[in-house]
Amino acid sequence: QVALVESGGGAVMAGGSLRLSCVASGYRHSTYCWAWFRQVPGKEREEVAVINTDSFSGVTDSVKGRFTNSLGRPTFSQDNFENTLYLQIGKLRPEDTAIYTCAASRGAACSVPEYYFWGRGTQVTVSS
DSSP states (O other): OOEEEEEOOEEEETTOOEEEEEEEETOOOSSOEEEEEEEOTTSOOEEEEEEETTSOEEEOGGGTTTSBOTTSOBOEEEETTTTEEEEEEOSOOGGGOEEEEEEEESSSOOSGGGEEEEOOOEEEEEEO
């Protein structure tokens, strides 16, 4: 049974950073797409960053330059042994406050209908 568990959220001041973690236990797919979403109560869920085994990656426009490296790619890192995906989020703003949730597909396709596995989320709160 696959389970995704997020951690790394917290309360930070504007300008701060956090490293979000998503541990995927029981996940055995050799090709995959992993994504981070965020949602504020009363608003639609937003896909923040995505990466797959075909070397495709991307971020939503509102986090470019903050959740990305100098090449403009999302600041993902992985620990394959621990089956963990990390996302470094920086230069945080109050509008980044949300519950951040990771999702994973059963193949390399990166689209909402393909995300079969979901975590419960981790809260990120950014104060000004």
